Structure formats: structure tokens, C-alpha cells
Amino acid sequence: MKRLQHFLATILAIAALGGGVAAQAHGIWFAQRAKQTALIYGVGADDLDMVKRLGLITGTYGYDADWTPVTASLRVAGPIVLVDSAAPTVAVAAAMDNGLWSRLADGKWVKGGRDTVPNAVRAERTMKFAVHLTGTPNTPIPSLPEQVLQIIPVDKTLPVDMGKPLTIKVLYKGKPVADAEVKHDYVNDPDQPPVKTDKDGIATIKVRNQGLNVLAATYVGPADNPSQVDHVEYLATLSFVLPHAPE
Template sequence: MKIIHLAAALTVGLTSIAGAISAQAHGIWFAQRAKQTALIYGVGADDLDVVKRLGLVTGTYGYDADWAPVGATLRVAGPIVLVDSEAPTVAFAAIMDNGLWSRTPDGKWLKGGRDTVPDAVLAERTMKYAVHLTGTPNSPIPALPEQVLQIVPVDKTLPVEMGKPLKVRVLYKGKPVKDAALKHDFVNDPDQPPVKTDKDGVATLKVRNQGLNVLAATYVGPSDNPKQIDHIEYLATLSFVLPHAPE
């Protein structure tokens, strides 16, 4: 009987962990699809259905080489969502409001706050942010006003080879934030132990790929409605591509 109870407890525990991962770990980033820039939603190799979540995307932005705004829009192309711009860009950005989620005592995540899930052991709002470099800007990435959480390289230029150190700063509402959790490869190694930012919001990572790199930062901020949610979880990505050797 004790063995059965232990197995049941382990099952509940694993279900809780899986639920936590599914509700909190997903993010948005940009990547190339057939030589066009697409907005991706998922975690790791899970490239999930962003078309049905398109209504959750509350902002899409483009920037030129001097970080002046360029009009950008999203367009459904079959099972993916592509981004179009009104003029040449060196960067795109986006915001997704993933809404309210509550975890029940049995480890399941349900859509809604404490008003719809009164027995929740945790209730949160999840916000997703993304910045993607498509070219080489004339100046370092600034604090972008629409990005509540943002990863910004500290140095003026990015490394050009994998394995090189990359120092970044995580900004929350434009200011450095301590103890944000950083991962250097959100796509190929999403379960890696995160690196925490220091008191200046800074952490140093190694560039993971000679190709697409998607850095991710997570930060838990205060609730804007304590009766409904316990906190707001922010997940931000910074993506860029290192060129491969000539063919």
C-alpha cells in the first residue's frame, strides 16, 4: 500500500512539474522560415500554433539602423505567421499577453485568475516579449519603450563566433533588474540551469550557436491586481544569427 501511495504521489508531483513548465516556460521569438522572418511561439523544439494565438499579440514593431520606428505587421501564411515591414529594418520586436493562469492543488493549469479558479494555489499573468536583430544597427540596442522586460547586450557589437562570451543586461521597465533568470539557448537547451543577473542586471553567457541564437530572460514582478493574481511573470527573448562559413 505504501508503494502505491508513493507512486501516486510521484505521479502528482510530476504532473505538477509538467503543468508548471507548460504554463510558464513558453515564449515568443523570431526566426527565419523560407528566407522570411516569422514569429514563433513555443519552447525548445516545440514550435506551436501561433496562428490561433495571433489575437494575443498586442504589438509588433520594426526599427531601422538608427532605431527609428518602422511600421511592421504580422501576416498569416499557412501554419506560420510572417512579419512584414514598410521599409528596411535591422530589428523586429513583439509583445504577447498570454493572459491569466491558475494552478490547482492537483497541479493542473487553468485559464483565468482567482475569480474563476477560487481554489488556485498560484495565480499569475504571463507576458511575453521578443527582440530580433535582422541586420547590423548603427548603435547598440537601446531600451525599447514597449519592452517591459528586455535583454540588451552590454558591448557595442555582438561576438561573431560561437563559444565567445556575451555580456548582457536585463532591463525591467527600462532599468537594470537583479536576479532575472537567463538562458543562452532557449531553443536547443530550454532545460538548462539559468544564470542570474547581478545587482546591475548583468550576466555573462557564452554564445551557443553558429546560427540562430535565442536568449531568454524570466523575471517575476509584482501583481497589478492582488485579488486576482499573485504576480506577473515576464519572459523576454533576444534573438540573432551568427553567419556560417562561406560555402
């Protein structure tokens, strides 16, 4: 009986921790809403309230076909946040500082670092980044300075059909990073086992959808303030749309 009770307690503890980790797995990405580009916050099918989190966005960026910056901004439109730009773009990007979060022994996440949550079993800063292709650039995606963590395709062009392999590189502060965890469909299959990047920051996945694809990479970096957090968790997305057959 004691063994059974210990086993059940262990399972419950693991479940609590897993739920806590999942709560911290939210990211940002771009998707079309009524033929306009919107910035989304959530995970999987959870399209959460981006409007109330708008103040956490530290930068919005646009680029033309040659990756020359184009002024871009965010606009609240009812329950969603849309992207406006001063000129046509082939890519938009954003950065978000999601602040300090601490996990308690029961698996619950609360806002704040170790200075305000001294009984935390884990404390972290969470940073979110997103790049979205709205068109076809003339050159491959470069390392973008505002994207501390970034996914870039290795090949010049993207596959045009789902199921095709896509080799990507994950950059941390502009340099390839090993052991970043990559998911090939952050929206439709957020719980999939991730693929880790190799020593050169490279991983190969298969394009999941003949439509919107949202790739996600997560990397845990050193603490920027060790008195407050144990580490900084970065989550970056790269999104693009594969065209469907003509109607």
C-alpha cells in the same frame, strides 16, 4: 511501506508541479522561415500555433539601423505568421499578453485568475516579449519602451563565433533587474539550468550556436491585480543569427 508510499507521492507531486511550470514556460521569438522573418510561439522544438494566438499580440515593431521606428505588421501565411515592414529593418520586436492562468493542486494549468478559479494553488498573468536582430544596427540595442522585460547586450557588438562569452543586461521597465533567470539557448536546450542576473541586472553566458541564437530571460514581478493573480511572469527573448563559413 508507508514511508515508500509517502516518498512516491512526493515524487509524483513534484513531477506534476514541474509539468505545470513547464506548460507556462512558452515564449515568443523570431526566426527565419523560407527566407522570411516569422514570429514563433512555443518552447524548445515545440513550434506551436501562432496563428490562433495572433489576437494576443499587443504590438509589432520595426527599427532601422539608428533605432528609428519603422512601421511593421504581422501577416498570416498558411500555418505561420510573417513580419511585414514598410521599409528595411535591422530589428523587429513584439509584445504578447498571454492572459491569466491558474494552476490546480494536480499540477494542471487552466485559463483564468482566482476570480474564476477559486481553488487555484497559483495564479499568474503571463507576458511575452521578443526582440530580433535582422541586420547590424549602428548603435547598441537601446531600452525599447514597449519591452517591459528586455535583454540587451552590454558590448556594442555581438560575438561572431559560437562559444564566445556574451555579457547581457536584463531590464524591467527600463531598469536593471536582479535575479532574472537567463537561458542561452531557449530553442535547443530549454531545460538548461538558468543563470541569474546580479544586482546590476548583468549576467554572462556563452553564445551557443553558429546560426540562430535565442536567449530568454524570465522575471516574476508583482501582481497587477492581486484579487486575480499572485504575480506577473514576464518572459523576454533576444534572437540573432551568427553567420556560418562561406560555402
